[in-house]
Amino acid sequence: MALLTFDTAHKPKQAYASMAVLLAVMLAFPFFASQFGNSWVRILDMALLYIMLALGLNIVVGFAGLLDLGYIAFFAVGAYLTGLMASPQFASLLESVVNYSPALGDSLVALFGEDIRANGIHLSVWVIVPLAAVTAGLFGALLGAPTLKLRGDYLAIVTLGFGEIIRIFMNNLNDPINFTNGPQGINLIDPIRIFGVSLAGEAGSKATVYIGGFGMPSVNAYYFLFLLLCIVTIFMTSRLQHSRLGRAWVAIREDEIAAKAMGINTRNVKLLAFSMGACFGGVAGAMFAAFQGFVSPESFSFTESIAVLAMVVLGGIGHIPGVVMGGVLLAALPEVLRHVVEPAQQALFGKVLIEAEVLRQLLYGLAMVVIMLYRPAGLWPSPRKEDRPAAALAKEEEEEAAA
Amino acid sequence: MSATMTTPLLNISGVNKRFGGLQALTDVGIRIEKGQIYGLIGPNGAGKTTFFNVITGLYQPDTGKFELAGKPYSPSAPHQVAKAGIARTFQNIRLFGEMTALENVMVGRHVRTRQGVIGAILRHGAARAEEAAIRAKAQELLDFVGIGQFADRTARYLSYGDQRRLEIARALATEPTLLALDEPAAGMNATEKLALRELLVKIQGAGITILLIEHDVKLMMGLCDRISVLEYGKLIAEGLPAEIQKNKAVIEAYLGTGSTH
Numbered sequence: 001m002a003l004l005t006f007d008t009a010h011k012p013k014q015a016y017a018s019m020a021v022l023l024a025v026m027l028a029f030p031f032f033a034s035q036f037g038n039s040w041v042r043i044l045d046m047a048l049l050y051i052m053l054a055l056g057l058n059i060v061v062g063f064a065g066l067l068d069l070g071y072i073a074f075f076a077v078g079a080y081l082t083g084l085m086a087s088p089q090f091a092s093l094l095e096s097v098v099n100y101s102p103a104l105g106d107s108l109v110a111l112f113g114e115d116i117r118a119n120g121i122h123l124s125v126w127v128i129v130p131l132a133a134v135t136a137g138l139f140g141a142l143l144g145a146p147t148l149k150l151r152g153d154y155l156a157i158v159t160l161g162f163g164e165i166i167r168i169f170m171n172n173l174n175d176p177i178n179f180t181n182g183p184q185g186i187n188l189i190d191p192i193r194i195f196g197v198s199l200a201g202e203a204g205s206k207a208t209v210y211i212g213g214f215g216m217p218s219v220n221a222y223y224f225l226f227l228l229l230c231i232v233t234i235f236m237t238s239r240l241q242h243s244r245l246g247r248a249w250v251a252i253r254e255d256e257i258a259a260k261a262m263g264i265n266t267r268n269v270k271l272l273a274f275s276m277g278a279c280f281g282g283v284a285g286a287m288f289a290a291f292q293g294f295v296s297p298e299s300f301s302f303t304e305s306i307a308v309l310a311m312v313v314l315g316g317i318g319h320i321p322g323v324v325m326g327g328v329l330l331a332a333l334p335e336v337l338r339h340v341v342e343p344a345q346q347a348l349f350g351k352v353l354i355e356a357e358v359l360r361q362l363l364y365g366l367a368m369v370v371i372m373l374y375r376p377a378g379l380w381p382s383p384r385k386e387d388r389p390a391a392a393l394a395k396e397e398e399e400e401a402a403a
Numbered sequence: 404m405s406a407t408m409t410t411p412l413l414n415i416s417g418v419n420k421r422f423g424g425l426q427a428l429t430d431v432g433i434r435i436e437k438g439q440i441y442g443l444i445g446p447n448g449a450g451k452t453t454f455f456n457v458i459t460g461l462y463q464p465d466t467g468k469f470e471l472a473g474k475p476y477s478p479s480a481p482h483q484v485a486k487a488g489i490a491r492t493f494q495n496i497r498l499f500g501e502m503t504a505l506e507n508v509m510v511g512r513h514v515r516t517r518q519g520v521i522g523a524i525l526r527h528g529a530a531r532a533e534e535a536a537i538r539a540k541a542q543e544l545l546d547f548v549g550i551g552q553f554a555d556r557t558a559r560y561l562s563y564g565d566q567r568r569l570e571i572a573r574a575l576a577t578e579p580t581l582l583a584l585d586e587p588a589a590g591m592n593a594t595e596k597l598a599l600r601e602l603l604v605k606i607q608g609a610g611i612t613i614l615l616i617e618h619d620v621k622l623m624m625g626l627c628d629r630i631s632v633l634e635y636g637k638l639i640a641e642g643l644p645a646e647i648q649k650n651k652a653v654i655e656a657y658l659g660t661g662s663t664h
Binding site: 172239240243244245246247248251252254255257258259260261262263264265266272276 | 459461479481482485486489490491493497498499500501506509510511512513514516519520522523524526530533534537574575576577606616
C-alpha cells in the first residue's frame with residue numbers, strides 16, 4: 001500500500017495524487033465494464049451501496065467500538081421509507097386505514113390530496129434522502145437508548161435482536177394497516193429522478209439515460225450517483241473522525257470509564273454514534289429501494305448485517321480506506337463468483353458441482369478465519385508508525401542522518 | 404492560622420457508602436484549602452480509592468454533602484464532576500491506548516470545547532479555530548509535564564513513567580481547579596518519584612489544588628500541606644504531616660497495637 005496513501009496529514013501530495021488517480025479510474029470504470037455487459041456495472045452499483053453501509057457501520061463499530069449486529073435494520077428503514085413514500089404502496093395503506101377508521105383515512109386524504117387514493121405518494125429524491133437519513137437516525141437513537149449500559153457480548157445480542165425485530169415487523173406490518181405489504185414486499189418504487197432525468201431511463205428508451213445528447217445505460221447513471229454519495233460519505237465520516245466528536249468516540253472505544261472521567265457525556269456521544277451510523281445506512285437503503293424498484297423483508301436478513309460487519313472488520317476496522325476496500329472485496333466477491341465459478345465448473349466438469357452461493361459462504365468463513373489469525377487489525381489497518389517502535393526509531397535516525 | 408476563614412476549595416462531609424454488607428465509608432469528610440497539596444493515606448483496603456471514586460462521581464454515595472469552591476456539586480455523573488472542575492487520574496493507568504499522546508490530551512479538552520457534527524463536517528472558521536486551539540493547548544500541556552517530544556507516539560508504547568505524566572497532562576487539559584491523583588507514584592523508581600514530586604510542585608505553582616492518594620509515606624510527608632488518614636472506611640486523623648507522623652492512632656493503623664500481643 002506504499003503507493004496508495006490517504007494520509008493527508010503526513011503525506012498530502014501523495015494522498016491527493018492517489019485520490020485523483022482513483023477518482024479517474026472510478027469515473028472511467030463503468031464505461032469499461034459495460035463493454036462486458038450491464039450486469040457487471042450493476043454489481044458495482046451494489047458494491048457502492050455496501051460501501052456506504054460499511055462506512056456507516058464503521059462509525060459505530062470502528063470509531064465508537066460498539067458492536068452492532070443489527071445494522072441492516074437501518075438499511076431496511078431507509079428502503080421501506082422509500083417504498084412507502086415513492087410508490088403506489090401508500091394507496092393500499094390508505095385503503096386499509098379507511099377500512100379500519102374512515103375518519104383517519106379522510107384526514108389523510110385531506111392532508112395529502114385526493115390523488116393518493118389512487119396513486120399513493122411519490123416524493124422526490126430531494127425529500128426522500130434527508131427523510132431517510134433523519135428517520136434512520138431516529139431509529140439509531142431508539143436502538144441506542146436501551147443499550148447504553150451494555151458492552152461487548154450483551155450489546156451484540158441486543159442489537160442482533162433489534163435487527164430481527166425490524167425484519168419481522170416488515171414481514172408482518174400488513175395487517176390491520178398495510179404499511180409494508182408483508183412478505184410480498186413493496187413493488188413499483190419510483191426510480192430516482194434528478195432534475196427531470198429519470199435514472200432508469202424514460203419509457204421506451206431501453207433503459208438508456210440521456211443527459212443532454214449523451215446517452216448511457218441506466219446502471220451507469222446509478223453508478224455515478226452512488227459514487228457521488230459514497231464520496232460524500234467518505235468525506236463526512238473522515239471529517240467526523242478527525243474532530244472533537246471523533247476523538248470522543250475513539251476515547252469511549254479505548255476506555256469508557258476514563259472517557260467519562262475526562263468529561264465526555266458518554267450517553268449522548270454514544271447515541272450520536274448510533275444515530276450518525278444509522279443515517280448513512282438509511283440513505284443507502286433509500287437508494288437501494290429506488291435502484292431495485294422493489295423491497296421485501298428477505299433483503300434485510302441477519303446474514304446481511306454480518307456481511308456488512310465482515311466488510312468493516314476484514315477491511316480494517318476504524319480505518320476508512322480499509323473499510324472501503326473491505327466493501328469492494330466482499331460485495332464484489334459473490335457476484336464475481338456467480339459469473340466465473342459456475343461457468344468454469346460447467347466447462348470443466350460439464351455440471352455445477354459447488355454452487356456459487358455455497359462457495360461464497362465457504363470463502364467468507366475461510367477469509368474471516370485467515371484474517372483474524374494473520375491480520376487481526378484488517379487487511380488495511382490504520383497506519384501507526386509506532387507499532388514497531390524499533391523500526392520507527394531507526395527511521396528517525398536515518399532522517400536525522402540525512403538532514 | 405489566619406483569622407479570616409476563606410471558603411475551602413473542596414468541602415465534603417458525611418459521606419457514607421455501602422457495598423452490600425460492607426460499609427466501605429462511614430461519615431467521611433474532607434476539607435481542602437485552595438492551593439494546597441492534600442494527602443489521603445491509609446493501609447490497603449482502607450477505602451481511599453472508594454472515597455476518591457465517590458468524589459469524582461464514579462460511585463454513587465449513599466449520603467454526603469459536596470461543595471466545590473463554595474458551590475454544591477452533585478457527584479452523580481463523572482462527566483459533570485469533570486465539568487465542575489475536578490479532574491482525576493487512575494491507580495492503574497487508564498489511557499486511550501491506541502491514540503497518540505497528543506490525541507489523549509486533546510480528548511481532555513472535550514469538556515471545555517463545543518464543536519458538534521455540523522462543525523466537524525463543514526469545518527467552518529470557528530471549528531477550525533477551536534481545533535487549532537485544542538491542538539496548541541494539548542501540545543503546551545505535554546511540554547508542561549515534560550513529554551512534548553512524544554506527542555505523536557501511540558500512548559500504549561510510552562514508558563511507564565511517561566504514561567503517568569500523560570495521564571496528568573490529560574487531566575490538566577480539562578482545566579481543573581482540583582487535580583485528584585490516585586497513587587501517581589505507584590511502581591515508580593526513586594528517580595521517577597523525584598521527578599514526579601517536582602511536577603506536582605510545578606502544578607501547585609500554576610494555581611491548581613491537588614488531592615493525592617499515595618502509599619509512599621515518605622513522599623507524602625515531604626510534599627503535602629495537610630494529610631487525612633483513613634482506616635476501615637473511617638477518618639482516624641487529619642492534620643499537618645508532622646502531626647500525622649506522631650499520631651498514635653495512625654501509627655497503630657500502620658504497625659498494629661503492641662499491647663494486645
